[in-house]
Amino acid sequence: MxxxxxxxxxxxxxxxxxxxxxxxxxxxxxxxxxxxxxxxxxxxxxxxxxxxxxxxxxxxxxxxxxxxxxxxxxxxxxxxxxxxxxxxxxxxxxxxxxxxxxxxxxxxxxxxxxxxxxxxxxxxxxxxxxxxxxxxxxxxxxxxxxxxxxxxxxxxxxxxxxxGETGSVTAEFEAYKYLGIFSFGAIPNELESQLRDYxxxxxxxxxxxxxxxxxxxxxxxxxxxxxxxxxxxxxxFIPEKYYPQWWQENLNEIMGSKPYNYPADRYPVNGFIMPPQPPEGEFADYYALPEGSIAQNLADKGELNSFIDSMVSLAQVIPGLAALYSGTELNEIITRTFFAHYAMNYMAAVQYxxxxxxxxxxxxxxxxxxxxxxxxxxxxxxxxxxxxxxxxxxxxxxxxxxxxxxxxxxxxxxxxxxxxxxxxxxxxxxxxxxxxxxxxxxxxxxxxxxxxxxxxxxxxNPALHLNRPVLSYIRNQSGLASCFPQISVRDNRWHMIRYQANNDGSGPQNVCDNDTAIYEWELYDIGYNRETDPEEWNNLAAISDYRPLMDFLQKTLYDSVLYEQTLMSAYLEVLGAQCLYDYNDVIELSSLVYDSDGTPLGDGYHYRWTNSLTDDTLYGQQLSFALNDVYESTFNNSDYISFYLHVIDSASGIAKGFQMERLALHADEVPSGDITMDIDNNTLEIISVDITGKYDNFYWMFDTLHTSDYFYPTPYTFETSGLHTITLIINYGNNCSVSVSKSIDLDQPLPGAGLDEFSLFPNPSRNTTQLKFSGEITGIRLMDMQGRNLPVTLIPEGFDVYRVEGGQLATGNYILRIESNEHTRHIRWQVHGN
Missing domain, CATH: 3.40.720.10 (Alkaline Phosphatase, subunit A)
Incomplete structure (x- = not known):
């Protein structure tokens, strides 16, 4: 064969x-x-x-x-x-x-x-x-x-x-700098034929x-x-016809409307859609990296900080703008506005x-x-x-x-x-x-x-299964990470990044010592078809179950045994998969492996299986593993078991392929959920969300037109009357989900009273902010984006103003649930730093 x-x-x-x-x-x-x-x-x-x-x-x-x-x-x-x-x-x-x-x-x-x-x-x-x-x-x-x-x-x-550009058009760029200071902007369409790329x-x-x-x-x-x-x-400097409709030429226009979609998950959109951010909060994946790490250092080297500082300084002198917003609020609006215009300028350049x-x-x-x-x-x-x-x-x-x-x-x-x-x-x-x-x-x-x-x-044959890892490199010219290359390894599913510091940190930063250098790691499951974590929000490197995978990927680096080799493409299938496994269950796994030329693997290799909870080693293309072979105490204290397939070249003893499968345990922990909602005209607001049990993530469907992964999504406006369905999908276990659906008929809308006015300022802030609410507050809850309750203190300060103290909160998004005699409302609170 x-x-x-x-x-x-x-x-x-x-x-x-x-x-x-x-x-x-x-x-x-x-x-x-x-x-x-x-x-x-x-x-x-x-x-x-x-x-x-x-x-x-x-x-x-x-x-x-x-x-x-x-x-x-x-x-x-x-x-x-x-x-x-x-x-x-x-x-x-x-x-x-x-x-x-x-x-x-x-x-x-x-x-x-x-x-x-x-x-x-x-x-x-x-x-x-x-x-x-x-x-x-x-x-x-x-x-x-x-x-x-x-x-x-x-x-x-x-x-x-x-x-380059023609000399005359280059001279004109000065007049079209964004806000008069930044080296990008919209130029008249008639200049296009003088541009370099034209x-x-x-x-x-x-x-x-x-x-x-x-x-x-x-x-x-x-x-x-x-x-x-x-x-x-x-x-x-791009002709104006290539810009989206929300481009603003000066900061005064911000007083009338924001150029970006706000809130970020709003539908229908009301502005430019910004790059996606983690549901835990804006830049939460950046703040989840170790503070002062090489990864953060590389990210900080971008143009963001200097641009925003210039924007904020400029905004302070625009008549009326500083009076309209508090300092923190103004900085947040300016930051988002700059991001939006920088992104719109980039989009215009791509369209051009x-x-x-x-x-x-x-x-x-x-x-x-x-x-x-x-x-x-x-x-x-x-x-x-x-x-x-x-x-x-x-x-x-x-x-x-x-x-x-x-x-x-x-x-x-x-x-x-x-x-x-x-x-x-x-x-x-x-x-x-x-x-x-x-x-x-x-x-x-x-x-x-x-x-x-x-x-x-x-x-x-575009569907051919080839798996030759791609290596990418960067090295700073001075300071942190300047001695050794920082390396990315990308195979057909996984992306690993290895950062190497100059030394162990005990001496001068510019001293290169390979023997004591500290390593930092990132690992992302992108997915074979970019279906799992394409945004790289979930860094798996610190989870011990993934260490065998990272050890294998390291063998593809420069001067290692698998450097510049095409690996075996290995795929694992769980047979008769269950959402969650119990102690007396048997797990069945099957493997499909392709050789370095993309054809099914033939003789000359053997399949070795190991796992994260026992020292067992098994062989064969299929695996049958009884979970009661695990010590019961170990099973009870473990949320997952991981299985590792090593495809071994029989002649050399070298693993030429590797794949893993991580499975969730404990069948008594299936999640469930409930939602309540309110409708005002055609705008629906989620009032409360209750999820019990263990789950991985969730998302919302409003009919089939919109999704949101925020715990409390932005109020949604339906564009047509009639029957509409709102569904909360809760993902858990081994690629399983449960859903909670409710329907409303806009021809017979739910009775609703007017909304009490409230506002949170500054927002974002650190751990303390102020709430202005025109009604009587009967209760307040603070929750993270997974719906978990957190300590919060509400202190009246007079004139319908309350001070909200949230304790030591990590950077991210939170939900304040405000209860009054007649209504319950939610507002998103962004916290930046402690």
Whole structure:
């Protein structure tokens, strides 16, 4: 059977190679700082990217593509040289030497370098043409300017051009700075044709027109045309037509309306939708990181703090604004307003660059004979964070920065398919060589030069199960985390980050001591199809059950036994799964494992099972485990049991694959819930929520149109009359849920009185705030977002004002339940720090 799968794999690979043009043109589009905002990647819900979406629909979308570093210079140096960052030794933009080849020398033991366009030019007889930023420094794009004839140049390119905005339009940017001080803003639409990226598209269109007509001097060769679009990299001065409707030109407009959707889960929306935040509170995932940790240090290096300080200072001098809000309240509004405008500016830049890409695609399609022989590959050098984990910038190792758009289309490429296997920017080099029929370069001793792996197999079968972990690196230039690379490992399900401090903290910070250096960890279960924790809100690294998994993932790091190897893809299925297991239950697990080529695993391996509650070791593709083999006291004191599958190479004894399953115990702890609600006109408010038992999380459904994961969701306004259903879904145990549903008929609305007016100020605050309430308060409760009661003290201060003291509260969102003689109302209280 194994031989059958191998033969089938080879036949299908050959079949795809036969479908591709023999020596296709390559249109390579690299976009600077483009994250996953595009609609086809389930990005921002309000964005419009019809051309990126068209490219994805006409070809392959790689849903789990990653950069090798979260910065321009290290990422591009690695991608274009085909070498891991540990070889290039460019971990940061400041590591990069202006002339590309000067980064490779005997001192760093990396003197040999071959670039992708160089090999295509010299070994594949391609005409290589770079327009603007392809390598990190666009004016030194590894171009042999002194080479004379285009057809005989050295280095990477036969031809290269580089330009910025026109001089006249650059001078005008000053007048359009946001609030007059920030280097981004909305500019008149008529300036668009003078912008750099518009001119890049113009240059590409001219080349393709001339090439198609036979008037372009391309040395009689197929072309490798590389377009380096700048946007959405800063500075972002974008024509006003690309901005969403909530863009505000000055802070005075804030007095009339907030530009962002408020509250954050409001529906219908009343503003720009901000990036999602954890249900525990804004930036709760950032504050959950150890204070002063390397992760927080990297996040703090973004542009957020300095921008907000400038915004707050500016707001203090706007007439009427400071009087309208308290100091803390004003700072909160200013912070959110800046975030919203920065994000809207980024969105505008993405929509603008989408239009330029569309112009290029239209120009190619205008020449069918050219389009029928051209492979299109679009990537970004890395992503970008817009407020997630309290970070605005790149230079962190989270998915918002390391995950990138990657799409490939053209003759022989499947259409409308999605690849979920992880791929790296390193894989582009060998893939394009295989597509074009060009041999890979080798070291002088004949060993393989390239560090990536061709993803040609998934071009034939996008559902192929390949699992080659992607490594990404960053290293600070000075201070904390400047001695050793910080490393991200991303396989087909899990994302682990290892941070390494300079030393143990007992001496000077700039002393490098690998033997005593302290490590910090993050681990996220993203899911095979990004279905579990794509936002990386739930860091699992501190849970001991996940230590065996982290030990395995460490073996894929540089200089480890599984470095640059494609792992076995292992999937576990619970047979006859129960929501919660009792002591006398038997757990049945089945495994499905694929070899490194994506075919079902054959002979030469054995399956070893271990677990978190006993020392038992069992073997076989299936596992049957009686829970009463666990000491009863251990079982009673454990909420979970974890099972680990180790796929062992019988010849070497090395585990080439690993997967785990964590199952919840104790069947007597099924949760239940109850809700009460009130309706005023067409607006429904949840009055009380009671959940008993153990649960993982919950969410709300209002009919089928809206969801919220807040314990007390924002009052919801129905847009139609008639019967409506409100459902609270409570998730628990082993992928189980219970739901509580209630219906209302808006043709026969619930009787309701007017609402008593109340307000909380300042909000956010620390542990004390003030409540203004026009009625008599008969009771008050303070709850966290999981509905747990917390201590609270209410102190009357006169004139319908009460002081609310909440004790030592962690940063996050809380709910104050205010009870009066006639009504019960809830208000969300944001607490920042102790």
């Amino acid at each position: 194994r031989l059958f799968w191998v033969i089938l794999f080879l036949l299908t690979a050959c079949s795809l190679r036969a479908q591709l043009p023999e020596q296709p043109n390559i249109l390579f589009i690299i976009v600077d700082d483009l994250n996953d905002y595009q609609f086809s990647m389930s990005g921002h819900p309000q964005i419009q990217t019809p051309n990126l979406d068209r490219l994805a629909a006409e070809g392959l979308l790689f849903n789990n593509a990653f950069a090798t570093s979260p910065g321009c210079a290290p990422s591009r140096a690695s991608m274009l040289s085909g070498k891991d960052v540990n070889y290039t030794q460019v971990f940061d933009n400041t590591d990069y030497i202006t002339e590309f080849r000067n980064n490779f020398n005997e001192v760093q033991d990396n003197a040999l370098v071959y670039t992708l366009p160089e090999i295509l030019k010299d070994s594949g007889e391609y005409f290589t043409y770079a327009i603007n930023k392809v390598f990190h420094n666009p004016s030194n794009n590894d171009y042999d300017a002194a080479g004379g004839n285009d057809c005989a140049r050295g280095q990477s390119w036969n031809r290269m051009i580089n330009f 001119r890049i598209a113009d240059s590409a269109l001219l080349f393709m027109d001339n090439y198609a007509s036979g008037t372009e001097s391309a040395c009689g060769r197929p072309f490798f045309l590389a377009l380096g679009f700048k946007q959405p990299h800063s500075d972002r 660059i989408d239009h330029q890409i569309g112009r290029v695609l239209d120009g190619l399609e205008a020449h069918p004979e050219l389009a029928d022989n051209t492979i299109i590959l679009l990537v970004s050098d890395h992503g970008y964070t817009i407020g997630e984990k309290r970070h605005v910038a790149k230079w962190t190792l989270w998915e918002t920065v390391n995950r990138i758009p990657m799409m490939m289309a053209g003759p022989g490429i499947p259409q409308g398919e999605v690849v979920h296997s992880p791929v790296s920017l390193l894989d582009i080099y060998p893939t394009l060589l295989e597509i074009t029929g060009v041999d890979e370069p080798v070291f002088p001793d004949g060993s393989r030069y390239l560090d990536g792996a061709s993803f040609l197999p998934v071009l034939n």
